[in-house]
Amino acid sequence: MRDLVAGIRYVGRGVRWAAQHGRWWGFGLIPALIALVLYAGAMVALVLGAGEFAAWATPFADGWGSPWQGLLRGVFVALLLAGGLTLSVLTFTAVTLLIGDPFYESLSEHVEEGEGGCPPGPDRPLWREIGIALRDMVHVLLRAAGFGVLLFLLGFLPVVGQTVVPVVGFCVSGFFLTVELTTAAMQRRDVPVRARLRLLRGRLGLAIGFGTPLVLLFLIPFAAVVLMPGAVAGATLLVRDLAPAGPVAGPAAADGAGPEEQAVSASW
Numbered sequence: 001m002r003d004l005v006a007g008i009r010y011v012g013r014g015v016r017w018a019a020q021h022g023r024w025w026g027f028g029l030i031p032a033l034i035a036l037v038l039y040a041g042a043m044v045a046l047v048l049g050a051g052e053f054a055a056w057a058t059p060f061a062d063g064w065g066s067p068w069q070g071l072l073r074g075v076f077v078a079l080l081l082a083g084g085l086t087l088s089v090l091t092f093t094a095v096t097l098l099i100g101d102p103f104y105e106s107l108s109e110h111v112e113e114g115e116g117g118c119p120p121g122p123d124r125p126l127w128r129e130i131g132i133a134l135r136d137m138v139h140v141l142l143r144a145a146g147f148g149v150l151l152f153l154l155g156f157l158p159v160v161g162q163t164v165v166p167v168v169g170f171c172v173s174g175f176f177l178t179v180e181l182t183t184a185a186m187q188r189r190d191v192p193v194r195a196r197l198r199l200l201r202g203r204l205g206l207a208i209g210f211g212t213p214l215v216l217l218f219l220i221p222f223a224a225v226v227l228m229p230g231a232v233a234g235a236t237l238l239v240r241d242l243a244p245a246g247p248v249a250g251p252a253a254a255d256g257a258g259p260e261e262q263a264v265s266a267s268w
Contacts, residue, residue, distance in 0.1 A: 007209020011175050028107050028229025029169030031100025036225055039088050040111045046084045049093050092224055094137045107229060108184040108236040115240060119188050136193040145177040181231050185239035199243060210238055226234020
């Protein structure tokens with residue numbers, strides 16, 4: 001419970017930091033606004049083309065009479081739009097972080113410098129950093145999708161599927177959102193994605209306490225755009241207390257924990 005409360009406090013600390021640094025808050029809005037425009041364009045295109053796509057996907061209903069043809073294709077359009085909206089909510093943060101990698105890296109560094117020292121980070125070109133971020137994003141999204149399928153199936157269970165499963169779903173989403181938001185600070189410490197997952201699983205309450213309130217807030221229209229700089233700042237503060245200042249990566253980082261990571265995991 002203590003970790004859960006501590007995670008919620010990091011959200012408040014990050015939002016407070018962004019509010020006290022207006023220039024950096026505005027700077028951090030740029031990637032989120034770019035992503036918002038892209039997603040809005042995609043959703044408009046989906047809405048405009050949904051009817052034609054439904055007709056193309058259900059040719060067997062061409063000879064159906066009224067009202068069955070319209071009902072079938074109306075349900076298809078509704079499911080298509082709901083799926084598109086759900087996918088946009090699930091991927092918006094990851095895409096925003098990918099677009100804004102240089103922006104949020106600078107913001108995260110500024111947070112650490114203000115807190116008293118910033119790790120120098122690995123000496124890699126920008127294109128390679130973006131490539132690593134893209135690879136890590138896919139890795140995390142695939143894991144999140146696996147949990148999403150499992151929770152979807154469990155949702156058909158009587159009573160439990162309508163009560164416990166939605167709560168667990170929000171917590172799972174909160175954990176993976178924390179993984180995404182801590183990317184900049186973790187990459188600066190050269191912590192590979194699998195090690196990040198292990199570190200955050202070791203402090204599960206902290207990760208859920210930080211990410212789940214943000215998941216709920218991000219459901220409010222445009223809240224993700226406004227809160228993204230504060231969320232990155234809060235995640236940076238969380239990483240400062242969770243991860244070591246030095247790199248965790250090592251020769252065996254791709255397959256397992258290296259000596260430093262094992263020491264860190266043991267300490268928690």
